[in-house]
Amino acid sequence: MASCPIDHHSFPDPTKLNLLQRPASDMFPFRLPVVFPRVAAAHHLLSLRTTSRPLSSLGSNRLDPNGSVLIETTTTTTPPSPTPDVTGGVQDIYGEDAATEDMPITPWSLSVASGYTLLRDPHHNKGLAFSQRERDAHYLRGLLPPTVISQDLQVKKMMHTLRHYQVPLQRYMAMMDLQETNERLFYKLLIEHVEELLPVVYTPTVGEACQKYGSIFLRPQGLFISLKEKGKILEVLRNWPEKNIQVIVVTDGERILGLGDLGCQGMGIPVGKLSLYTALGGVRPSACLPVTIDVGTNNEKLLNDEFYIGLRQRRATGEEYAELMHEFMTAVKQNYGEKVVIQFEDFANHNAFDLLAKYGTTHLVFNDDIQGTASVVLAGLIGALRFVGGSLANHRFLFLGAGEAGTGIAELIALEISKKCQIPLEEARKNIWLVDSKGLIVSSRKESIQHFKKPWAHDHKPIKELVDAVKAIKPTVLIGTSGVGQTFTQEVVETMAELNEKPIILSLSNPTSQSECTAEQAYTWSKGRVIFASGSPFPPVEYEGRTFVPGQANNAYIFPGFGLGLIMSGTIRVHDDMLLAASEALAEQLMEEHYEKGMIFPPFRNIRKISARIAARVAAKAYELGLATRLPQPKELEKCAESSMYSPSYHSYR
Numbered sequence: 067m068a069s070c071p072i073d074h075h076s077f078p079d080p081t082k083l084n085l086l087q088r089p090a091s092d093m094f095p096f097r098l099p100v101v102f103p104r105v106a107a108a109h110h111l112l113s114l115r116t117t118s119r120p121l122s123s124l125g126s127n128r129l130d131p132n133g134s135v136l137i138e139t140t141t142t143t144t145p146p147s148p149t150p151d152v153t154g155g156v157q158d159i160y161g162e163d164a165a166t167e168d169m170p171i172t173p174w175s176l177s178v179a180s181g182y183t184l185l186r187d188p189h190h191n192k193g194l195a196f197s198q199r200e201r202d203a204h205y206l207r208g209l210l211p212p213t214v215i216s217q218d219l220q221v222k223k224m225m226h227t228l229r230h231y232q233v234p235l236q237r238y239m240a241m242m243d244l245q246e247t248n249e250r251l252f253y254k255l256l257i258e259h260v261e262e263l264l265p266v267v268y269t270p271t272v273g274e275a276c277q278k279y280g281s282i283f284l285r286p287q288g289l290f291i292s293l294k295e296k297g298k299i300l301e302v303l304r305n306w307p308e309k310n311i312q313v314i315v316v317t318d319g320e321r322i323l324g325l326g327d328l329g330c331q332g333m334g335i336p337v338g339k340l341s342l343y344t345a346l347g348g349v350r351p352s353a354c355l356p357v358t359i360d361v362g363t364n365n366e367k368l369l370n371d372e373f374y375i376g377l378r379q380r381r382a383t384g385e386e387y388a389e390l391m392h393e394f395m396t397a398v399k400q401n402y403g404e405k406v407v408i409q410f411e412d413f414a415n416h417n418a419f420d421l422l423a424k425y426g427t428t429h430l431v432f433n434d435d436i437q438g439t440a441s442v443v444l445a446g447l448i449g450a451l452r453f454v455g456g457s458l459a460n461h462r463f464l465f466l467g468a469g470e471a472g473t474g475i476a477e478l479i480a481l482e483i484s485k486k487c488q489i490p491l492e493e494a495r496k497n498i499w500l501v502d503s504k505g506l507i508v509s510s511r512k513e514s515i516q517h518f519k520k521p522w523a524h525d526h527k528p529i530k531e532l533v534d535a536v537k538a539i540k541p542t543v544l545i546g547t548s549g550v551g552q553t554f555t556q557e558v559v560e561t562m563a564e565l566n567e568k569p570i571i572l573s574l575s576n577p578t579s580q581s582e583c584t585a586e587q588a589y590t591w592s593k594g595r596v597i598f599a600s601g602s603p604f605p606p607v608e609y610e611g612r613t614f615v616p617g618q619a620n621n622a623y624i625f626p627g628f629g630l631g632l633i634m635s636g637t638i639r640v641h642d643d644m645l646l647a648a649s650e651a652l653a654e655q656l657m658e659e660h661y662e663k664g665m666i667f668p669p670f671r672n673i674r675k676i677s678a679r680i681a682a683r684v685a686a687k688a689y690e691l692g693l694a695t696r697l698p699q700p701k702e703l704e705k706c707a708e709s710s711m712y713s714p715s716y717h718s719y720r
């Protein structure tokens with residue numbers, strides 16, 4: 067870590083804090099003395115602002131020469147400077163350094179959790195793993211049964227409990243409950259049993275959880291920013307207990323997976339994605355902020371559902387929508403600086419492309435559905451071609467679905483071909499065809515289609531049905547990004563198998579119910595010849611004595627490592643070459659043994675290593691492009707990524 071530049075907020079070793087060496091009786095309730103750096107109103111006493119935040123999360127605080135903790139405070143007014151200092155979210159982020167005596171400031175304070183409060187603090191709770199000594203020192207005696215168990219045994223016990231639940235949603239709720247009661251145990255479980263638990267905290271179960279969010283809702287997670295917060299978004303961000311945010315995943319809930327408009331209940335998605343940022347990419351949980359923008363919903367069922375948790379109105383659009391988003395984007399930059407990753411997730415097509423284009427030049431934005439999905443699919447194709455032979459330029463691609471994922475993947479494939487073959491992008495696009503709900507996208511439709519589809523309107527006679535498009539275009543690769551389940555019919559798959567010795571079929575829509583076909587259908591209908599992957603997981607399939615393990619072509623392979631690469635290099639803008647770098651890093655980790663089983667991605671169980679490699683490549687590209695700000699560049703980026711990852715093991719408390 068010492069040589070690694072990742073901003074893990076080097077808070078001084080708490081053992082050196084003489085304050086913390088006070089007798090325990092002094093510590094509960096316990097206030098640390100506070101110094102207001104360069105703020106004249108130093109006599110303000112801080113009251114308890116948050117429940118016992120971990121010392122390590124208070125990155126911008128530091129020791130003064132006497133060993134007192136200097137606590138930086140927050141203002142409740144707009145920062146005094148009209149052009150706030152944008153330095154990456156660690157310096158004067160609320161303008162407090164520049165605050166004058168007459169300016170009100172938010173009274174932050176820090177406390178040491180103890181006793182009953184400690185048991186209910188998810189960041190510090192260890193449950194039965196508190197040692198006897200800790201139980202004495204922290205007023206826990208009697209609050210726990212006498213047995214002391216290890217974290218490993220807790221993992222075993224929790225897995226035992228989870229496996230008992232028959233209903234996936236029960237497992238999801240148990241995991242969410244654990245995240246809210248014992249965060250480290252939650253992450254240890256997720257990291258150590260990633261293949262088993264990914265379908266629980268992520269697709270497909272998270273989709274059902276969003277649909278039923280209102281009914282299963284116990285405690286709020288993340289930040290809800292609705293039209294009611296208009297004009298106050300900066301204040302809302304300041305209500306979040308953590309200051310040093312490195313990644314935000316934000317949705318407006320309009321296109322949750324392939325399930326459509328789930329309004330405010332889309333919150334399950336940013337929460338789930340960010341838990342993968344930590345488990346799969348090693349970003350600290352306290353640096354992750356899930357956000358849902360609530361501008362209403364057009365989902366009648368939800369509007370009439372008495373348990374719905376969001377605004378009960380139809381979606382705001384046009385200027386009203388754009389203004390709220392703009393206020394949010396501005397407030398994020400003002401509050402956290404230039405180096406916070408903002409991941410757009412599950413926005414509808416009509417907003418997703420525009421938001422990415424609008425903020426791509428001013429913010430560190432990444433659209434997971436356009437760019438993350440593109441990068442993972444490209445990786446799968448590059449990986450598969452290493453074994454199948456040939457190059458991308460020899461293939462013909464047909465997509466069902468011309469939205470974010472479809473056009474995003476198509477464009478990244480074209481970019482890779484154009485770079486590798488040194489041909490113009492327009493030329494590279496010619497072998498890529500898209501079908502939308504109205505049929506094949508052809509030049510005669512050019513005037514009537516949305517702007518993001520126009521580059522794919524090639525010369526051809528109109529074709530309505532997918533199967534006819536397959537027969538006419540003769541693709542070698544068929545990719546489903548339609549959000550509509552069971553659209554790769556038997557006839558479609560059989561036609562692909564007639565046209566190709568080894569057809570590549572990717573059925574990417576999520577969750578499982580929306581998958582264009584199942585793994586079993588793909589293997590059976592192609593008589594075991596298909597190279598198949600899907601967005602949501604499918605179990606292995608037996609076909610004529612062979613077991614095929616379908617790969618999961620899901621952006622979860624990419625975004626955690628990609629984001630880590632941006633963070634560790636202090637990158638300020640995303641560039642397409644970084645997506646290509648991520649694809650190549652993932653593709654090269656596919657081994658022959660994986661491919662032989664039918665996989666086109668390495669298994670998820672090695673995901674932290676995979677993410678570290680992706681992070682290193684992304685960071686290296688950022689340095690090469692001059693977009694990285696953490697200087698000098700560390701020599702061994704992959705080691706640096708690995709060593710900076712969050713560990714869920716318990717700390718011992720003095």
Ligand SMILES: O=C([O-])CC(=O)C(=O)O
Pocket residue numbers: 269322323324412434435575576601620621
């Ligand atoms: O969440 C997932 O599993 C993949 C994804 O981004 C989507 O389907 O929107």
Ligand SMILES: [Mg+2]
Pocket residue numbers: 323411412434435
């Ligand atoms: Mg998504």
